[in-house]
Amino acid sequence: MDFFQAQNDARRNTNRFVLLFIVAVMVLVLLTNFLVMAFMGAFSAYFGNDLVMGRYADSLLASGGNSADILSWAFWKAFLRVFDWQMFFGVGFIVTAIVAAASFYKIMALSSGGKVVAEMLGGRLIRPNTELPSERRVLNIVEEMAIASGTPVPLVYVLPEAGINAFAAGFTPGDAVIGVTEGSIRHLNRDQLQGVIAHEFSHILNGDIRLNIRLMGLLHGILIISIIGSYLLRYRSSSRRRRSDSTAATVVLGLGLVAIGSVGSFFGSLIKASVSRQREYLADASAVQFTRNPDGIADALRKIGGFAEGSTLESPSAAEVSHAFFANGVRSMLASFLATHPPLGDRIRRIQPHWNGEFLEAGRQADEIISTETPEPVANQSFPFQGAISPAVADIAFAMNNVGRPQQQHLEYAHALIDQVPNELIEAVREPYGARALIHALVINKDSEVRKSQLEHLEKQGDQGVHELTARLLTLVDALGNQFRLPLIEISIASMRQLSPSQYQLFKKNLSVLIEADNKISIFQWALQKIVFHNLDSGFNKPSVFSVTGKYSALSQLENEIGILLSLLVHAEHDNYKDAEKAFNAAKRQLDNIHIKLLQSSIINLNELDTAIDRLALLKPLLKPRVLKACAASITVNNHVSVIEAELLRAFSAAIDCPMPLLLNPLNKG
Structure with missing residues (x-):
């Protein structure tokens, strides 16, 4: 699966869990209605003391008076006529409002990005200039991977946990963080740690981190019923000296809400499991592709299997973030059914098909090679080139074919x-x-x-x-x-x-x-400013947690923006209008049925370019590669790439959330 397909699947998964969330809320509304009606003495009003009074009696009479007809349509038709719909919808509205308010509160609390999640788990920031060898090793790996993939270097937190685990969190690569447990730092060698961190980088690049934070926010709303029930029980415990019918009723209500909350917890785990498992397989495969070292991540998984603490975290917030971890972070009675991660053995066998089934002890490093095969990088061979090409152009082609998939x-x-x-x-x-x-x-x-x-x-x-x-x-x-x-x-x-x-x-x-x-503003200065502000603004200015991604479903909706982008790109290198037109037409051929025209350099406004790129970032993921291919075609039309063209291409790519890997051929001219 390529980067753009992975991004598209992340969007589809968002729609999927929202649908499951709605179903869960409907179930909570029904169960809470039943509990509230019981608590308020609704059964007494409905059934009466001798089961011939109230609305139950009305239903029996309307259906012919035979209690055996309770399963008949006539009975239920009559029952629905006398049902207290006002109470039902009132309770439903209150439950829905509470769930929505709790979800909104949690999402807003998480809107500052990944650092909130790290601090919630008790994480401590590793300063980028740390001199501790163990921390420096982690930061060096993270820096290398970020530079290789064309993303900002994420902040790194260390979690005070003995288990071997890690996570990535944030809304965008610009506010992302990576968390690594002390157990991982202590027990994994560099190759294994590199495999784990490469797995987490895949989640950043594929858009999984935004999905995970939204999931945390919405699921908090489902769990709020249980939280309210627990509060009522604590309140009853603090006032147990005052024995009365009201406090006894409070206990019943609290226990009922906790029971209903357990149903919400079940749905939450089901939603996380349904969304998370396949993403973990994809992240494992991406880590192997990135590092070209299947033994690194496989041995990290084997070490988890042979370690007494495994990958479990002790933090009270671990369950809330369980779907974001490298491996299962919490124990569950229904682990096989509701686990957010595939079984360790299945993950290892996908990476090392000839694995012998043995795990590694945490105290020693892997000293045997399970597989000597190194998978070839998976590249989308659709870059628009034929015939002999220069090393610089080949480098652009390789980077384009591996957007979001560094090698x-x-x-x-x-x-x-x-x-x-x-x-x-x-x-x-x-x-x-x-x-x-x-x-x-x-x-x-x-x-x-x-x-x-x-x-x-x-x-x-x-x-x-x-x-x-x-x-x-x-x-x-x-x-x-x-x-x-x-x-x-x-x-x-x-x-x-x-x-x-x-x-x-x-x-x-x-x-x-x-x-x-x-x-005046040079093209390089504009590109630098765009990269820096694009990534830092998301951290200092809280991103909109409800921002629309994939707003535009056709390139024809953004013809003006594409024209501005390509015009600036060709004028950056070509002073001669004919040469610029040739490059522009090469780009245009990559955009079928799109009506764009080359703009004069004198009328291109950099503020308009900023706006154009911001709107292009809202294209559906599967449309973005066509825009990038058009950009690449324009700068390589003469089988030559200048420094400014390469830097602009990477700046454009990063600004529309398609991080392009490093160019391997240094361009010091142009």
Whole structure:
């Protein structure tokens, strides 16, 4: 399954669990009605003391008076006529309102992104500049994978749990976090930990994290009935000295609500299981494809099976997040039926078909090779090229065919890139002040007069220390190869997520001033600003939890936006109108039946481009590859790719939530 199909399936799964949620609410309404009617003495009113009074008697009389006719249609037809529909709909409205309010409250509480989930589980943030070897190992793996896949580096939390487990959470890659238990850090070697983290990256790339957070919010509404019942029982316990009929009735009501809540819990587990299991198989396969090391993730699963604590978490909130874990995080009496994850053995055999059935002890590393076969990367061979192509164009083709599906080559190249970056720059971008200074330095103009005014502005308006650090990094940034720019930006984003809201707003304001200091915005400056703000805004400005994805179902709905995007892309490299037209027509051929025209460069407004890209991000997932292929066709029409074209393509791809992996062929010219 490719990235776009996985994204589309995530949307369909959302619709699926919403339908199951509605069914669950209807069941809760019926059961709560029954309980409330019993609690209020409804049976007495309906049946009377001798079963010949009240509405039951009316139903019998209307059906001919024979109690044996209770199963007949005539009886129930009469019963429905005298049924207290006002009470039924009143209780139904109250239950639905309570469930909806509880779901809304929980979703809003989770709207700050993945860090809320991590903190709910007792997680502790690993600072990007940590020097602890065990934590540094985890962060290095996460950094390499993020850079390889073309996504911002997520924050990493360590959970105080002995079990071997991990999770990813958030609404978007920009506010995503990865959590790893202490047991995972202590008992997994680098290859195994890399396999686990690659699995979690798959959930980020495929859109599963947004699905999981919405699932947590909606299921909280189903469980609220049980929570209310538990509260009533605690209230009764605190007032047990006052024995009366009312307190006894409160106990009955509380127990009834807890019982009904258990039905809600059953439905919640059923919904999570129905949505989660196949996504876990897909994430396992993606991890193997990413690392090209099936033994890594398979041995992590084998180690869970041979570990006394397994993958279980002790946190009281673990059940709420169970569907987001790497492996089953909670024990259940109906584990085989309601488990959110497939059995360990099934997952291992899909990765290692010749597995001998033995698990690994947590205290030792795997020393045998179960399978020497390394799966070939799965690529969508639909990129529009024929004949001999240059290495740079082949690189674009490889990246395009692996959007959201980075390969081992990308991971190895990311590792090599980080090793080549000067230590002073790496140390700087791993803390908030240095990260801001690096971004500022990337947009500082090489013209001495403009540069002077930019630095003076930072000295007056920037946070204390940012100006000095920016000035110190300028020499290193000026000598920096183009292939290092986007990876450093992606690491910087993780560090800047630790800024306070006021610091972030000041950073945004200063960055805009620096970019506009020479009264013009270069394409690179625009791309940098788009990537940084697109990813950080989702963390500092709470994303709309009810935002519509897949709003547009046809490219014809966004013809104007596609025209703006492609026009800017071809004009970025071609000053000659005929050359630009040739590139534009190459792109147009990838968009059947779409009526677009090449715009003059003088009328393209970058604000309009921002709006166009934001709307293109709302395309249905299966339509996005056509837009990206059109972009790729336009920049490769002459069998050559410039630096600015490659950076723009990756910026566009990231902005419409289709992260493109690293380009393996460094482009230092153009």
